């Protein structure tokens with residue numbers, strides 16, 4: 001008998017995004033969302049959790065190393081998403097007290113809390129802010145470390161983080177700033193997350209004859225036949241909205 005190879009998909013609930021990836025992210029995958037400041041990474045993550053809770057009854061956890069709680073709630077309510085009004089299905093944590101902690105002890109309590117919450121959807125915002133906690137500032141400023149040494153630490157921190165996230169029984173969005181080296185061919189800040197994650201969604205600004213166009217591309221999605229085009233999108237007061245009728249496949253990066 002043929003084995004059932006059908007993969008369970010976790011829908012983002014974002015109109016048109018799901019249809020670009022065969023209906024949703026493969027269940028249990030870690031999807032990297034990359035992009036420059038203001039490109040909508042955090043909003044996309046919140047939308048994923050809110051839609052999960054309201055449309056699919058999924059519990060979700062948002063781990064913020066960046067925005068404090070009141071800002072997250074404010075940003076969400078601007079989009080019409082009342083995170084507190086979804087039957088306790090969404091936990092939002094702002095990792096601040098962790099400032100006193102160092103090294104590997106940072107992630108353990110986070111992973112434990114998410115496991116205990118039973119969250120099926122997790123958003124981690126963001127890996128590069130996590131690196132700031134993980135790699136002590138005192139170490140960063142050591143002249144003997146140099147940029148090569150710092151990059152090695154960042155790559156180590158990224159693989160440690162992703163290894164810990166793999167222990168969760170959840171479908172995860174991992175947010176990362178864009179790679180500072182535009183010529184590196186990497187999407188993520190650290191370079192290795194591109195390989196270690198199961199999928200990549202890159203948000204970017206394209207310059208079209210002096211006009212800025214926001215565009216989404218999916219360079220990678222394991223186990224999925226996916227569109228490789230650049231899809232224009234907008235951030236509206238209802239969140240991320242894709243425009244698939246106007247593909248910018250002819251535009252070059």
Ligand SMILES: Nc1ncnc2c1ncn2[C@@H]1O[C@H](COP(=O)(O)OP(=O)(O)OP(=O)(O)O)[C@@H](O)[C@H]1O
Pocket residue numbers: 035036037038039040041042043044066078079177235236237238
């Ligand atoms: N109510 C709103 N309506 C429309 N657009 C909004 C609204 N609120 C925020 N935005 C847009 O969303 C952007 C912020 O999105 P978001 O915080 O998700 O970006 P980000 O990629 O996470 O940025 P960063 O890397 O700085 O964290 C703002 O710069 C603005 O352009």
Ligand SMILES: [Mg+2]
Pocket residue numbers: 041042043066125
């Ligand atoms: Mg953000």
